[in-house]
Amino acid sequence: MTEDARAAARERVIESMEQSAEVYGLSRSAGRIYGVLYFAARPRSIPELVEETGYAKSTVSNVTRTLTRIGLIHRRSSEGGGRRVRFEAEPEIWFVLQDVFRQYVQRELQATLRDVQRAEDRLPNDGSRERERIRRLTETYEDLQEIVQLASSYSASELREALESYEP
Template identity: 40%
Template sequence: MDDSDQEPDIDERRERAREEVLDAMERAAEIYGLSRSYGRLYGLLFFAEEPMSLDDLVERSEYAKSTVSTAMNSLQRLHLVHRRSIPGEGKKAFYEAERDFWTVFQEFLRREVRREVDTMIRSLDRAEQHLDGLDDEQAQRDLEKIRQLRRMYDRSQSLIDILTSSSLDRLAGLLERLRRD
């Protein structure tokens, strides 16, 4: 039996598996309106055993340093990567992936969605004050629409509070019990 008939070695199989996941992460990034490079860079950090510098990421990905830097800033904002300092490395920035997607989701809700909800509630309150007490049919229809939207945002705020203060296991257990009932 020659070498071509043998099963791929461990390193080769591991690389194939990682490449499969990296490809999926590229496609996922694209689905969410990000560049495929963001998915690949996140994937490199996901599989890294320790934080990686921009230079490490440039070398591994073969992307331009500007691309990697822009991606890291965006991925940080999305709570998918964390910037770290490593003692003895001076001011050099290192990055690591957040591997707990429930944490990513909770942080997104806590920082991004809650900010939008709070902004909208403040604006709806001001709009309601402008219309409240007006003796005009259209103003009253608008006021009812605003109040209806406000109720939806109030429920959204309650849901965000529940989701950001509960573990995934607890929520899954509650939903499973609801489904059975």
């Protein structure tokens, strides 16, 4: 009976994770698989995830790979010596966000900043509109890069504290 309540609460949160997943550019299956692992008391193998999510084995295999690459879940391969692979969820969402900032957002910002700076260098410093626009872009992207760099080096509570205590 209280188990029913727990299952219902779990299911609600997992459905919310499914929705969040597609907002963040992942598939719904990724949201559900992460959710199941997030609440699981012990790591799960692929057949267990197939059983608990209803997805096909191949889907679970592919999704677990991408989730592992992102850092949302971890492979615990060595356990009991079997070939069996076990996955568990990374419980600290902020760690995952830090990784995403560093691995993807930073990289993307850096790439565009590089392109824009290259364009700026090739353009003679006339007072043209192109020059002025490109100049503004580089300034903005330099700010953004620094912001993301610093933000990803703090914990969530530190970051919150930094913003709350700031007086312009």
